[in-house]
Amino acid sequence: MARYELVKRSVALITLTNPPVNALSSPVRHAIAKSMERALSDPKVTAVVICGENGRFCGGADIREFAGPLRGPPLIPVLDAIEAGRKPVVAAIEGVALGGGFELALVCHYRIAHSKARLGLPEVTLGILPAAGGSQRLPRLIGIPAALELITTGRHISAQEALKLGIVDQVTDQNACEMAVEFALKSVGKPLSSRRVSMLTTPCPPDLDALLEAATMQVKKKARGVMAPLACIQAVRAAATMPFSKGMKRESELMTTLFNSGQAQAFQYCFFAQRTAGKWTLPSGAQWNNSKPREIRSAAVIGLGTMGRGIVVSLARVGISVIAVESEKKLLENGRQMVIGMLERDAKRRGVSASLNLLNFTLSLQDLKDVDLVIEAVFEDMALKKRVFQELSKVCRPTTLLCTNTSGLDVDALAGVTNRPHLVAGMHFFSPAHVMKLLEVVCGPRSSSETIATAMSLGKKMGKVSVAVGNCPGFVGNRMLKPYLDQATFLLEEGATPEQIDKALEDFGFAMGVFRMSDLAGLDVGWRVRKESGLTGPDVDSKNPPRRRQGHRYCPIPDMVCEQGRFGQKTGRGWYMYDKPGDTNAKPDPLIQNLLETYRSRYGIQPRNISDQEIIERCLFVLANEGFRILEDGMAARPEDIDVIYLFGYAFPRHRGGPMFYVSMVGLERVLERLEYYHQAHPDVPHLEPSALLKKLVACGSPPVQKWREYIKTMHSHL
Numbered sequence: 001m002a003r004y005e006l007v008k009r010s011v012a013l014i015t016l017t018n019p020p021v022n023a024l025s026s027p028v029r030h031a032i033a034k035s036m037e038r039a040l041s042d043p044k045v046t047a048v049v050i051c052g053e054n055g056r057f058c059g060g061a062d063i064r065e066f067a068g069p070l071r072g073p074p075l076i077p078v079l080d081a082i083e084a085g086r087k088p089v090v091a092a093i094e095g096v097a098l099g100g101g102f103e104l105a106l107v108c109h110y111r112i113a114h115s116k117a118r119l120g121l122p123e124v125t126l127g128i129l130p131a132a133g134g135s136q137r138l139p140r141l142i143g144i145p146a147a148l149e150l151i152t153t154g155r156h157i158s159a160q161e162a163l164k165l166g167i168v169d170q171v172t173d174q175n176a177c178e179m180a181v182e183f184a185l186k187s188v189g190k191p192l193s194s195r196r197v198s199m200l201t202t203p204c205p206p207d208l209d210a211l212l213e214a215a216t217m218q219v220k221k222k223a224r225g226v227m228a229p230l231a232c233i234q235a236v237r238a239a240a241t242m243p244f245s246k247g248m249k250r251e252s253e254l255m256t257t258l259f260n261s262g263q264a265q266a267f268q269y270c271f272f273a274q275r276t277a278g279k280w281t282l283p284s285g286a287q288w289n290n291s292k293p294r295e296i297r298s299a300a301v302i303g304l305g306t307m308g309r310g311i312v313v314s315l316a317r318v319g320i321s322v323i324a325v326e327s328e329k330k331l332l333e334n335g336r337q338m339v340i341g342m343l344e345r346d347a348k349r350r351g352v353s354a355s356l357n358l359l360n361f362t363l364s365l366q367d368l369k370d371v372d373l374v375i376e377a378v379f380e381d382m383a384l385k386k387r388v389f390q391e392l393s394k395v396c397r398p399t400t401l402l403c404t405n406t407s408g409l410d411v412d413a414l415a416g417v418t419n420r421p422h423l424v425a426g427m428h429f430f431s432p433a434h435v436m437k438l439l440e441v442v443c444g445p446r447s448s449s450e451t452i453a454t455a456m457s458l459g460k461k462m463g464k465v466s467v468a469v470g471n472c473p474g475f476v477g478n479r480m481l482k483p484y485l486d487q488a489t490f491l492l493e494e495g496a497t498p499e500q501i502d503k504a505l506e507d508f509g510f511a512m513g514v515f516r517m518s519d520l521a522g523l524d525v526g527w528r529v530r531k532e533s534g535l536t537g538p539d540v541d542s543k544n545p546p547r548r549r550q551g552h553r554y555c556p557i558p559d560m561v562c563e564q565g566r567f568g569q570k571t572g573r574g575w576y577m578y579d580k581p582g583d584t585n586a587k588p589d590p591l592i593q594n595l596l597e598t599y600r601s602r603y604g605i606q607p608r609n610i611s612d613q614e615i616i617e618r619c620l621f622v623l624a625n626e627g628f629r630i631l632e633d634g635m636a637a638r639p640e641d642i643d644v645i646y647l648f649g650y651a652f653p654r655h656r657g658g659p660m661f662y663v664s665m666v667g668l669e670r671v672l673e674r675l676e677y678y679h680q681a682h683p684d685v686p687h688l689e690p691s692a693l694l695k696k697l698v699a700c701g702s703p704p705v706q707k708w709r710e711y712i713k714t715m716h717s718h719l
């Protein structure tokens with residue numbers, strides 16, 4: 001877990017050896033403590049260098065250990081002993097120094113970093129704070145404003161920035177370990193007291209209170225209801241106002257509170273869920289570690305509308321040459337200008353040059369003969385998409401992968417019109433496609449393992465979090481969204497207002513409630529889908545009983561809003577009103593209140609007071625209930641995949657862990673009981689009926705979410 005060697009006759013070289021990231025597990029902490037004791041007591045040793053094996057200094061605490069009781073030596077005394085030692089200790093930072101790894105570097109007397117190294121205190125992203133002295137030492141080393149920013153955001157910084165801030169003493173392009181040994185030899189005999197960061201006085205700005213207040217306002221606005229950044233600010237205040245030992249006590253108290261809050265568990269669950277999601281499997285036994293992806297050098301995107309443009313940008317910025325196709329000259333020119341503008345802005349932001357030379361624009365599918373992969377993003381119209389796929393099948397070479405960005409149509413039906421159904425899959429991006437991190441990779445029953453491996457790997461290359469899902473209407477994310485949206489509108493019928501529902505969801509942690517979000521996305525999109533699926537329209541409305549469609553309860557209020565030309569922010573009116581089209585500042589609209597009152601009185605609905613608790617339960621329990629059905633149907637492999645989809649595609653608050661983790665924390669028994677209650681009250685809403693899997697899990701004693709997979713015995717697994 002750590003190797004000890006004597007180099008240059010007098011330098012003890014301690015190498016952390018815990019792949020893949022040299023995390024500070026219990027055996028590693030033990031090995032560091034023992035190695036330091038040995039180095040400090042050996043008269044031959046005049047200096048010490050600490051480094052990590054395989055070019056990675058240290059990725060911090062072993063996060064898996066947070067789930068159990070502390071074993072082995074605690075980290076703080078191990079670190080204190082390094083700092084207090086009478087021989088100079090140099091950290092040789094290659095790869096990463098994160099969290100506890102950064103704190104380990106901070107107790108060393110000198111820090112040498114490789115130019116490609118990245119440093120940071122990402123604890124806040126795990127729902128905790130740097131509690132091995134990081135919150136107390138960093139402000140002493142670099143001052144309050146810089147430390148506050150790094151600790152409250154968890155941002156990773158480059159070696160160059162670390163040098164500028166005074167965190168590292170030297171940056172090198174050569175072997176950092178060898179440089180550190182040379183450096184250590186030169187530092188022998190120099191006084192160490194000024195190198196012990198805990199002994200420094202925190203440089204305290206005169207406007208400390210105002211600074212901390214501004215930081216508090218900022219994190220409250222950015223991360224509603226999240227405790228960790230606020231605790232980080234309090235810890236930094238302690239570093240500014242207390243002696244080191246008292247500050248350490250405060251740091252530990254704050255850590256204990258966070259550890260016991262439930263939020264830390266949610267964040268840590270998210271960390272592992274994100275990594276688990278990449279580990280896809282297919283019923284054939286093919287999976288992530290036994291299937292080889294193809295290399296994609298060239299691609300084509302068909303349709304340069306909202307989605308196509310972002311997809312072109314996502315591909316081009318990772319060096320893939322793209323042919324973009326439109327149906328008309330004017331649309332092609334418009335799309336071209338939009339894509340170039342987006343790529344230029346993106347490149348400027350990242351400080352690189354825009355890869356415009358990778359782009360080609362055309363009106364003819366004939367130009368796609370030689371591309372490795374195609375992503376179709378034309379209108380959501382099955383007949384049109386089938387025509388495009390038939391044409392592609394004729395034009396593209398037989399090995400070209402054909403993917404669709406459909407948000408919910410049958411991918412296998414598209415595969416069926418081609419001469420290569422095994423090379424067809426869904427690549428479902430989220431809007432805006434060059435910004436949103438989620439990619440649902442839709443595995444049709446005939447998609448080959450190579451096709452899925454390639455789509456997943458291309459997603460990763462584009463910086464997306466890719467999740468493999470089965471082929472069912474709406475796939476995973478949009479399939480779950482429908483019952484959630486339905487509940488929100490049913491609550492409007494029953495007496496709630498858009499503002500009240502949004503506030504309840506925003507207090508829960510969503511950055512935007514469902515109605516504000518719908519105004520941003522555009523209400524016409526859903527309206528078109530409802531019209532196309534026969535749920536609304538003059539013909540349908542006149543032939544169906546009011547407030548019922550296809551045998552179930554139906555709320556026509558969203559259609560009525562659209563009929564008034566209220567499509568959301570873009571028209572300056574939607575569920576809210578805006579000063580002008582395109583404005584983002586949503587204000588309650590008396591016309592919507594009127595519409596709701598008239599509607600209720602027309603149907604004889606007596607409005608009632610609806611509590612925030614009911615809003616949260618009905619919207620979110622029904623969301624998770626559909627998630628259980630998706631697991632039963634085998635359309636998602638595990639609850640973690642559903643949570644990742646909601647975290648990255650629908651901005652579910654991370655401190656709640658995702659819909660499935662959230663209900664597991666509420667308690668499955670309680671969720672079942674409330675769904676039964678609401679279903680009894682609304683028997684014409686089938687989505688409220690508790691799913692068989694939820695009932696089964698409760699009957700089996702409500703196991704933790706990580707164990708649900710053992711209980712999901714699907715008849716027809718699609719993944």
Ligand SMILES: CCCCCCCCCCCCCC(=O)CC(=O)SCCNC(=O)CCNC(=O)[C@H](O)C(C)(C)COP(=O)(O)OP(=O)(O)OC[C@H]1O[C@@H](n2cnc3c(N)ncnc32)[C@H](O)[C@@H]1OP(=O)(O)O
Pocket residue numbers: 020021023059060061062063064075076096098099100101122123126130131132252255256259260272275276
């Ligand atoms: C009642 C309680 C009271 C409490 C009292 C208070 C006293 C407490 C005192 C001391 C506490 C000390 C706490 C501490 O030290 C805090 C920390 O250090 S928290 C950890 C901070 N570090 C991080 O957040 C880094 C996380 N990792 C990453 O960001 C990336 O993995 C990294 C950039 C390092 C590498 O990225 P990449 O190459 O893309 O690889 P992967 O991300 O895919 O990871 C590969 C593999 O490794 C696993 N892994 C990564 N980091 C860790 C880790 N820190 N611990 C465990 N495992 C880790 C990752 O899961 C992957 O494995 P899979 O099997 O694929 O999942």
Ligand SMILES: NC(=O)C1=CN([C@@H]2O[C@H](COP(=O)(O)OP(=O)(O)OC[C@H]3O[C@@H](n4cnc5c(N)ncnc54)[C@H](O)[C@@H]3O)[C@@H](O)[C@H]2O)C=CC1
Pocket residue numbers: 302303304305306307308325326327328331376377378379380381384388405406407408428429430431
């Ligand atoms: N808008 C969204 O938020 C999301 C949409 N999607 C899906 O992405 C696809 C595209 O959606 P949007 O970009 O929103 O639609 P859009 O209407 O903005 O763009 C579609 C584009 O396709 C072009 N097009 C139509 N037929 C064509 C043809 N034969 N050849 C070349 N170009 C053609 C149109 O001219 C138009 O520019 C749909 O399947 C949609 O369901 C998926 C995720 C999110």
